[in-house]
Amino acid sequence: MTIDPATFAAILAMAFVTIMTRLSGLVIHRFATIGDRQKRILEAIPPAVLMAVIAPTAFATGLAETIACGLTALAALRLPMLASLTIGVVAVALLRGGGL
Template identity: 60%
Template sequence: MSVDLDTLLAILAMAAATIFTRVSGLVLVRHVSLDGNRRKAIESIPPAVLMAVVAPTAFATGIAETVACGVTAIAALRLPMLAAVALGVACVALLRMAGL
């Protein structure tokens, strides 16, 4: 097996960019005060990312997945992210077992 130098450099560059963005976020957040509106905006990011990942599934698959995406979206408004995802997974599993 041979390793292409361009591919290796691309992988290393993507790894460096990922590490840089994660570390810079941790460093920069120490210098920002999180008052009411800023805190709300930052707390809205995880549900927004979840919906960006889940929405294509809702429109490209069957009724069970669409209903589960809706359940996940509603749950993400009130529950922690892990609980919302777990609820969505359980919902799609139950709906598939029911034959939808």
């Protein structure tokens, strides 16, 4: 197996940026105060990212995936991220098993 240097460099760069993003959040959190409005905005980011990631799949695949995406979106409005993802995975598994 050979490793393409450009691919390896891209993976390292993405890892570095991810780590720095997480660390900068910890550093900024020490010096900044977050109000209620900012807290609500930050809490809305994970469901928005989830929808941005799974929406293309919902419309490019079958009916089971589309229904599961809708259920996941509804669950994400009220439930934590892990619970929403679990509902989506279970729904698509059950719907695929049902022949949709």
